[in-house]
Amino acid sequence: MNYKNTIRGIFKDRPNRFIAHVQIGDQLETVHVKNTGRCRELLVPEAEVILEKNDNPARKTKYDLISVNKEGRWINMDSQAPNKAAEEWVAAGNLFPEKVTVRREKTYGNSRFDLYVESGKRKAFIEVKGVTLEENNIVRFPDAPTERGIKHLCELMHAAADGYEAYLLLVIQMKGVKYFEPNRETHPEFGETLKAAADAGVHILAYDCAVTEDSMKICDPIPVRL
Structure with missing residues (x-):
């Protein structure tokens, strides 16, 4: 199972189940979280994450959060x-x-x-x-x-x-x-x-x-x- 157009970022916070704020370079982006579970042990401030860029111009968020680095191990958290x-x-x-x-x-x-x-x-x-x-x-x-x-x-x-x-x-x-x-x-x-x-x-x-x-x-x- 493959993703396209992935990029790394730094997780900042998660206002609700559906979105998160992620730092990509010098830009703070609002991204879609592809997992509505709690995931509190994964999404901790300053954790490195992987995002997939979405090409749909109608979407409010242009990135999906798919994986997170926990203590040196990549964990995929895409519920699909x-x-x-x-x-x-x-x-x-x-x-x-x-x-x-x-x-x-x-x-x-x-x-x-x-x-x-x-x-x-x-x-x-x-x-x-x-x-x-x-x-x-x-x-x-x-x-x-x-x-x-x-x-x-x-x-x-x-x-x-x-x-x-x-x-x-x-x-x-x-x-x-x-x-x-x-x-x-x-x-x-x-x-x-x-x-x-x-x-x-x-x-x-x-x-x-x-x-x-x-x-x-x-x-x-x-x-x-x-």
Whole structure:
């Protein structure tokens, strides 16, 4: 998954969920933040960030904030990136050995899953979650309570019971982490539901990513501790 027209800047502040002020050279720009999550541990004053310049003249902001440097490690925080990277990764044959067809936004029950994968051998639903919360090289999800995340896990359990393959793919938007665990301190119910989903046959997978100034690519599996 690639970006075009990227540039570095220095984060200053974030007036609300949607915009930030970033210093680019001698110019202070108002930029769009491509993640409405809290991200307080990432967007700290004077952090180096990567922006993508948008060529749409109708937009109020001409830059999107996509990545941040945290203690020497680039972390992609674009909330749209995990789905795009996952679609490319699955379509390229990294999850299933046979040739598959990948469709986005497939409805099942009361949910719309990120990916639906089909071949002569399988029918699988995949829900993708991007993970940016890191502490001491341990990554966690969610960074805020997510009833929507619990709903998706319950629907994945129903899909597994109906004979589909069901996957939760945790896309760790950085490299160099030890393992993933649910953020029980922030949302205990999500951790409990994640364990129940695994027990019900939902595959819980976590993969890290190589993040560069203009790309993010899913790379290697990391351990999941439930």
